[in-house]
Amino acid sequence: MTNIGSYEERLKNFSWSIAEKELGYSDAKTKNIGWYCSDRICDMGKAEKTALIWEGHDGTEKRYSFNDLRLASNTIGKFLKNLGLKNEDRVCLFMDKIPELYFSFLGVLKIGAIVQPLFSAFGDESLHVRLENAETSVIITQRKHVSKVRRILEKSPYLKHIVIVDYDGKHPLREREIAFNLEETVPVEEFEIFPTKAESPSVLHYTSGTTGQPKGVKHVHYSLISQYLTTKWVLDLIEDSLLGQEEDIYWCTADPGWVTGTSYGIIGPWSMGITQCVLDKGFSAENWYQFIEKYNITVWYSAPTAIRSLMKAGDEIVRKFNLSSLRHLASVGEPLNAEAVIWSEKIYGLPFLDTYWQTETGSIMITNFPGMPIRPGSMGKPFPGIVGTVVDTKTYEPITTPGTIGLIAFKPGWPAMMRSYWNNEETYQSKFKNGWYIPGDRARLDDEGYFWFVGRDDDIINTAGHLVSPFEVESALLEAEQVAESAVVSKPDEINMEVVKAFVTLKPGFEPTPDNELTIMNFIRKKLSPLAMPQEIEFVKTLPKTRSGKIMRRLLHAREWGEDIGDTSTLEDEE
Numbered sequence: 001m002t003n004i005g006s007y008e009e010r011l012k013n014f015s016w017s018i019a020e021k022e023l024g025y026s027d028a029k030t031k032n033i034g035w036y037c038s039d040r041i042c043d044m045g046k047a048e049k050t051a052l053i054w055e056g057h058d059g060t061e062k063r064y065s066f067n068d069l070r071l072a073s074n075t076i077g078k079f080l081k082n083l084g085l086k087n088e089d090r091v092c093l094f095m096d097k098i099p100e101l102y103f104s105f106l107g108v109l110k111i112g113a114i115v116q117p118l119f120s121a122f123g124d125e126s127l128h129v130r131l132e133n134a135e136t137s138v139i140i141t142q143r144k145h146v147s148k149v150r151r152i153l154e155k156s157p158y159l160k161h162i163v164i165v166d167y168d169g170k171h172p173l174r175e176r177e178i179a180f181n182l183e184e185t186v187p188v189e190e191f192e193i194f195p196t197k198a199e200s201p202s203v204l205h206y207t208s209g210t211t212g213q214p215k216g217v218k219h220v221h222y223s224l225i226s227q228y229l230t231t232k233w234v235l236d237l238i239e240d241s242l243l244g245q246e247e248d249i250y251w252c253t254a255d256p257g258w259v260t261g262t263s264y265g266i267i268g269p270w271s272m273g274i275t276q277c278v279l280d281k282g283f284s285a286e287n288w289y290q291f292i293e294k295y296n297i298t299v300w301y302s303a304p305t306a307i308r309s310l311m312k313a314g315d316e317i318v319r320k321f322n323l324s325s326l327r328h329l330a331s332v333g334e335p336l337n338a339e340a341v342i343w344s345e346k347i348y349g350l351p352f353l354d355t356y357w358q359t360e361t362g363s364i365m366i367t368n369f370p371g372m373p374i375r376p377g378s379m380g381k382p383f384p385g386i387v388g389t390v391v392d393t394k395t396y397e398p399i400t401t402p403g404t405i406g407l408i409a410f411k412p413g414w415p416a417m418m419r420s421y422w423n424n425e426e427t428y429q430s431k432f433k434n435g436w437y438i439p440g441d442r443a444r445l446d447d448e449g450y451f452w453f454v455g456r457d458d459d460i461i462n463t464a465g466h467l468v469s470p471f472e473v474e475s476a477l478l479e480a481e482q483v484a485e486s487a488v489v490s491k492p493d494e495i496n497m498e499v500v501k502a503f504v505t506l507k508p509g510f511e512p513t514p515d516n517e518l519t520i521m522n523f524i525r526k527k528l529s530p531l532a533m534p535q536e537i538e539f540v541k542t543l544p545k546t547r548s549g550k551i552m553r554r555l556l557h558a559r560e561w562g563e564d565i566g567d568t569s570t571l572e573d574e575e
């Protein structure tokens, strides 16, 4: 038995009101996601059920019930309100995967403010452009990350408060800094949750764009409807012990700095009242298998790079652990190669089911469903309620011949669809063509309606499931004292699928030495992030350019991937 039952039947009878009904949406006293993920679960009699099992890098374990979740988010909410925050103000979460990150997420939502989660490994520049774009007024962070905030403080006048959740009193707080220690604060039992409406803004996730400027993807509280139902039907989580089934222990490996970590690492599972685990520790096959064994994880949502790394770690290590609790595996973020699916079926007795979606879509769009025959290497079929197809790259008309490559396209209107790009209406509108939302990926459909991913339709690099804008890296490179010009492309990588590679011409006086390569790499790592750091820098005397002087990035890309670009004279004419 699966939650979805028959895919075909669900297609026939589908309406989003299924989720609304299950969530009691029309009569709910608030549409607030913060309330749905904590208070409502307590009201349903699950106050003492474990919501979060957290393990830190030193092995410390903490457990929190849904009532703890409710109290902690109330307490943070009240604290933020006392700072003078209003609904729709932006609050950035800049923390590792510590419990306060999860509680703050709900706390910010509870006061009607907009939560802006950012990956804590971001460097100064990455942090600054995103805070500036959103005019974020509060950032919640940890001691270990506060120095980055201090470095950008002067150019961040909109930032009013820097909340430090683990202040130890050893060094004096500086300008705009304020300490908040959850464990030392009296829990707030009664809290007036902001009466958000379905269309009130909730989460602002930043994603890399085809310019140097990342885009703020604005979601609303109504996204819950898609996130709840996709969690239930795709991740197949079981919410209670009806029919004698064991309750699930769920692990989403994604960081909430990225959309998977919020849609399916917070909202989806907790709105269902599911126990979830968080491991705040670096990746190693041993760490991960140990974690699954220790907490008897049943449902595991991860990403292809991690799966390929586990494959590389080998079969032998798997046998050292008891992973028999696992019953369902899914993956997202980048192409999941057929070998990985076949391997996981062989080694864990369960295939990883590929799911496809984006920051902008807010929830799973195309997916393999539990119980559906899977075609390894394929992303599966659209979620019920999602009208998805492949359209021609020029006319944007649906392609009727199976096997023909085109652009993935969705009919707008599902609940979790982004409502806009923050202050960037023009780019938002450019995503719609001929009545379709175009995510910017190429794919083909087979004769049974399965989607097969082909590639992105732009220059964005997807490294280890994270999107990196080559333009953002190029403009950062220009600030390195050694760099005259650069072109950034992807290059193939066995584990990460693709990694960042930079072609660089040096300023006079600098030599193409390994030392300079390392210095430039580190410069980018600190300024942007470890993900954006080029894994290789190739020093060249000149970069190939069009007649009008534009760098022919496509040519360099083709070389890296061993593709034949054919006659380059047309490229030379490109504007």
Ligand code: PRX
Residues within 6 Å of the ligand: 207, 258, 259, 260, 331, 332, 333, 334, 335, 336, 354, 355, 356, 357, 358, 359, 360, 379, 439, 440, 441, 453, 456, 462, 465, 466, 467
């Ligand atoms: O190119 C597609 C790729 O990741 C992009 C979305 O990235 P992001 O907004 O960061 O969200 C990632 C997590 C939802 C897509 O446009 N992508 C995502 N899932 C898949 C994928 N590529 C191939 N197969 C997938 N299953």
